[in-house]
Amino acid sequence: MRSLRPVPDPSTATGAAGPDPGGAGTGPAGAAPLVVTRDPDLLDQVGRLAAAAGTSPAVTGEPAQALRRWTRAPLVLLGADLVGEMAVLGPPRRPRVHVVSTRVVPDDLFRLALAVGAADVSDLPASAGWLTELLTDLGEARVRPARVVGVVGGSGGAGATTLACALGQGAARRGTTLVVDTDPAGPGLDRVLGLEGVDGIRWDALGRTTGRLSARSLRDAVPRRNGLGVLTWAPGAVDLVAPFAAREALSAARRGHETVVVDLPRVLGPVPEEAVAHCDLILVVVVPTVPGLSSAARVCARLADPGRVRLVVRGGADAALVRRAVGAPVLAAMGDQRGLDEAVDLGLGPVRSHRGVLGRTAAGLLDRLELLGEAA
Numbered sequence: 001m002r003s004l005r006p007v008p009d010p011s012t013a014t015g016a017a018g019p020d021p022g023g024a025g026t027g028p029a030g031a032a033p034l035v036v037t038r039d040p041d042l043l044d045q046v047g048r049l050a051a052a053a054g055t056s057p058a059v060t061g062e063p064a065q066a067l068r069r070w071t072r073a074p075l076v077l078l079g080a081d082l083v084g085e086m087a088v089l090g091p092p093r094r095p096r097v098h099v100v101s102t103r104v105v106p107d108d109l110f111r112l113a114l115a116v117g118a119a120d121v122s123d124l125p126a127s128a129g130w131l132t133e134l135l136t137d138l139g140e141a142r143v144r145p146a147r148v149v150g151v152v153g154g155s156g157g158a159g160a161t162t163l164a165c166a167l168g169q170g171a172a173r174r175g176t177t178l179v180v181d182t183d184p185a186g187p188g189l190d191r192v193l194g195l196e197g198v199d200g201i202r203w204d205a206l207g208r209t210t211g212r213l214s215a216r217s218l219r220d221a222v223p224r225r226n227g228l229g230v231l232t233w234a235p236g237a238v239d240l241v242a243p244f245a246a247r248e249a250l251s252a253a254r255r256g257h258e259t260v261v262v263d264l265p266r267v268l269g270p271v272p273e274e275a276v277a278h279c280d281l282i283l284v285v286v287v288p289t290v291p292g293l294s295s296a297a298r299v300c301a302r303l304a305d306p307g308r309v310r311l312v313v314r315g316g317a318d319a320a321l322v323r324r325a326v327g328a329p330v331l332a333a334m335g336d337q338r339g340l341d342e343a344v345d346l347g348l349g350p351v352r353s354h355r356g357v358l359g360r361t362a363a364g365l366l367d368r369l370e371l372l373g374e375a376a
């Protein structure tokens with residue numbers, strides 16, 4: 001078991017044994033999480049959780065020293081014993097400050113926690129699982145969160161769900177991927193991808209969570225085969241997902257995968273809207289008929305931030321005309337995929353062969369998505 005490392009005190013450190021400027025822990029920027037406490041019991045409990053999470057925090061019992069590391073640490077765990085002293089120093093606002101208490105709870109703990117800009121206050125040992133996940137996330141935080149692509153049909157039955165699943169299958173060949181179903185009226189993406197028989201959690205289980213969800217627990221919990229996971233509704237479930245749960249799930253999905261594909265319904269509710277906010281790119285599948293184009297134009301108009309919206313046209317059509325009619329650039333056009341329904345019925349997903357129409361279209365779109373990520 002690893003023990004907590006005390007922060008070297010700059011006033012006493014000399015020469016080569018001088019202060020460690022970044023902390024040698026496992027945070028994304030090479031910085032260790034910071035633990036600020038003098039409570040030996042708290043230190044002991046946090047130490048065990050950190051060891052379980054495979055990280056070694058920097059520890060200080062000196063608020064002035066904590067202040068110097070305050071903004072640089074990827075995460076701050078502030079003991080309830082020092083929250084008052086820290087509040088007096090007025091540390092700069094930053095995300096990911098969590099007040100942790102054992103039995104030393106000042107009367108005005110919540111007011112002081114607010115004063116230091118803490119996100120929450122939690123008790124040990126009751127919150128041990130949650131804190132371990134928080135520390136585990138740090139160890140595995142990706143340098144770059146997942147690229148997120150949303151897919152929405154320009155009109156009913158345009159092929160959005162099919163394309164979302166095809167993108168998921170293509171992306172899974174490149175890295176860990178999650179396809180997220182935000183359309184409760186859809187067919188259930190696990191069924192389309194042939195994952196309906198695979199154990200794992202669905203929205204109904206996540207919809208009840210109220211705490212923070214770690215990237216790893218989401219990635220490991222959803223039905224998954226090889227690199228491709230799916231987050232969808234259980235068959236027959238009509239549970240609505242709370243926007244909070246959706247936000248947590250999408251943020252954990254983004255931290256824990258290389259690519260996240262979201263199947264969006266045409267009429268956005270709170271959950272799809274939450275998802276849209278996470279998208280780097282939104283693909284609208286357009287059927288190039290008069291009703292198809294006018295319906296797609298309305299779908300596009302409802303999506304905020306038109307800069308992220310691109311069209312995928314089903315079948316051949318004049319790209320300039322489609323662009324003018326719908327009001328967004330065309331990224332790809334694709335013919336019909338032969339044997340689609342049969343492939344889905346066999347549990348193979350829409351992409352039976354990556355050389356087929358859908359497989360090639362998905363690969364081209366993913367290339368574009370990657371370029372977009374590099375340009376960002």
Ligand SMILES: Nc1ncnc2c1ncn2[C@@H]1O[C@H](COP(=O)(O)OP(=O)(O)O)[C@@H](O)[C@H]1O
Pocket residue numbers: 152153155156157158159160161162163285334335336337338340341358
């Ligand atoms: N690329 C495609 N090639 C051939 N048929 C397709 C394609 N995409 C969708 N379809 C057909 O259209 C139906 C509806 O597709 P779906 O993806 O569920 O549309 P949406 O999600 O936009 O409502 C599918 O069951 C399939 O038969």
Ligand SMILES: [Mg+2]
Pocket residue numbers: 153160161162183186187263
């Ligand atoms: Mg659909």
